[in-house]
Amino acid sequence: MRGTCRLGVERERLEGEDTALFDVRCPRDQEGGPDVAHGGWTAAVLDECLGHVPLLHRVLSVTAELSVSFVKPVPVERPLEVRAWVERRAGSRWYIRGELVLLPNRALLAKASGIWVQRDPAHFDRHQRWLAEQDAEPGRGD
C-alpha cells in the first residue's frame, strides 16, 4: 500500500502474518527541539502504525492503552522505519508491540506496546449518541 499521511507514514506492508513494516519520515513541522521530533509525534506515529496491524487484518479497532519508551531523540526528515507485531490476542483485545528505528542501521529510537480493542462499525455512531446525551445533560459526566 502506498500513500502519504500528515504524520509522515509513506508506505506500509505486511511481513508474514503478524508483522507490519512502515516507511516513515518525521515532517519538519512536527519538530519539538532543534532538528528532532516532538515526543507527541513519536507517540502518535507509533499509535498509528501499531493500530494499523488489526486494520491490515480487516479488523476495526481503537487504542485502549499505549506505552511509549523514548530511547533516543528522533531526527526530522530522515528515513525511519516502524516495525509492529502482534504479541498475542485475547478475546477482542490485540496486544501489539512496535519499534521505531533510524535507517539504514536500524538504531533503536523508540519502542511501544499497547492494547487495541476490536470494535464494530457502529462504534463512532454510539459515541455521537453519547456526546448528544452529554450535551443534553450538562454536569452528569458518565
Ligand SMILES: CCCCCCCCCCCCCC(=O)SCCNC(=O)CCNC(=O)[C@H](O)C(C)(C)COP(=O)(O)OP(=O)(O)OC[C@H]1O[C@@H](n2cnc3c(N)ncnc32)[C@H](O)[C@@H]1OP(=O)(O)O
Ligand atoms: C472502529 C469502527 C470504525 C469505523 C470507521 C473506520 C475508520 C478507520 C479506523 C479508524 C481507527 C481510529 C483509531 C483511533 O484513532 S482510536 C483513538 C484513541 N482511542 C479511543 O478513542 C478509544 C476510547 N476508548 C473507548 O472507546 C473504550 O474505552 C474502549 C472501546 C477501549 C473500551 O470500551 P468498553 O470498556 O466499553 O468495551 P467493552 O466493555 O466492550 O470491552 C471490550 C474489551 O476491551 C477490554 N478493555 C477495555 N478497556 C481496556 C483497557 N483500557 N485496557 C485493556 N483492555 C481493555 C475489555 O476487557 C474487553 O475485553 P474482552 O473481554 O472483550 O476481551
